Amino acid sequence: MVAITQEAPNAKTFRLALPNPVAHLPGQHYVVRLTAPDGYRAQRSYSVASAPEASGEIELTVERLPDGEVSGFLHDALEVGDELEVRGPIGGWFVWRGGEPALLVGGGSGLVPLMAMVRHARALGRADLLQVVVSVRTPAELYYAAELVGPDAPPSPAVTVVHTRVAPPGSARPAGRLSAADLPAVGAGTTVYVCGSNGFADAATDLLLAAGTPTEQIRVERFGATA
Amino acid sequence: MDVTKGFFGRSRERDPRLPPGQYDTGSGWPVLTAEATPSIDTADWTFAMKGLVGQRTTWTWDEVQALPPSTYEGDIHCVTTWSKLGVSFAGVSVDTLLAAAGGAQPSATHVLVECHTGYTTNLPLADVTGGKAWLTWEFDGQPLAREHGGPARLLVPHLYFWKSAKWASALRLLDHDEAGFWEQNGYHDRGDPWLEQRYQGD
DSSP, X not given: OOEEEEEETTEEXXXXXXXXOOOOOTTOEEEEEEEOTTSOEEEEEEEBOSOTTSTTEEEEEXXXXXXXXXXXXXXXXXXXXXXXXXXXXXXXXXXXXXXSOEEEEEEGGGHHHXXXXXXXXXXXXXXXXXXXXXXXXXGGGOTTHHHHTSTTSOSOSEEEEEESSOOOTTOSSOSOOOOXXXXXXXXXXXXXXXEEEXXXXXXXXXXXXXXXXXXXXXXXXXXXOOO | OOOOTTOOOSOSOOOTTSOTTOEEOTTOOOOXXXXXXXXXXXXXXXXXXXXXXXXXXXXEHXXXXXXXXXXXXXXXXXXTSEEEEEEEXXXXXXXXXXXXXXXXXXXXXEEEEEETTSOEEEEEGGGTSSSOOEEEEEETTEEOOGGGTTTOEEEOTTSOGGGSXXXXXXXXXESSOOOOHHHHTTBOSSOOGGGTOOBTTO
């Protein structure tokens, strides 16, 4: 564990140095496995936030879940210098390889795998291929804010931030759920990557389908339980 | 195995129904789908047994409902580490579907499950025969919800749940193994939760 930074009130980014690095594809995840002294284990999957260009290191941004066995340990007990068992990179579907136009639609911590795509695109000098729409409850809950919307953020890709509960002062868009007006038109050659909770993923895909985006152009990564 | 410094985990009162590395999701039922959730009208729905079967057979919604019913009561296990214990599904046994299609040809060794969305998953034939697999349309006495694969999904509860393909449209019997959607993307060809066959190489 090389560095731990607070990403948002409820999220930390963990930077790990890998003993045997394998370049990941933006959108892939790692499994983190914890083992207790008696052999009891718990494991969870976390998306990589960093670009594959960050050689030998990966960053995982983890939201602390209420009563989260693994996220709670990572947030409260893990320290820089500790060793962590990870496995990856995993996944070959929810990945952006850097060549085609893409619309990235993230809700809350669903931004994490999309950020790997943004960082990769910038490293390639092809951020123009991407558009980003991210939904957060409040401004403080936007991960990577300085890189996306801050005064020093690069101009590309275009980033739309949707605030569902509290909008920043002076915001032209009042707080409210993601709507059709928040989503740009999707061209025929564009792939849409949707990542977030089940509720968010369903709402976003329903809006996209209603706007005429073919199912084949939409890739979805979901997390969380239904009621 | 290396112990994680500072990790002691939750209570050790582990339910013996939980395979290694799994946790009980309780009353929740996480939804994991790589695609947009389709809306499939039962009027347009069909299911087929094809490939190396006695005769290719296709059922409409009303026809499949008229087959002898069969139920599963037990547990399901997702590769993303949740398990759901003590669930019940109702539908028809794959054995019934296969018998109605004239049985498997002697050369058949594997099946590829096809879906209305284009999703596929592969299994050894022996994992869907002998009372181990169902085509289901009812969960805990209610019609199977759209996000959980309704109107009908495959159910292969002794394997990780990605094998229990949502919105299933056909079983294709093959004389060889052919990797499905997640299997091409690094997941295990068989997926036995008790052996933790999560990814290729496990």
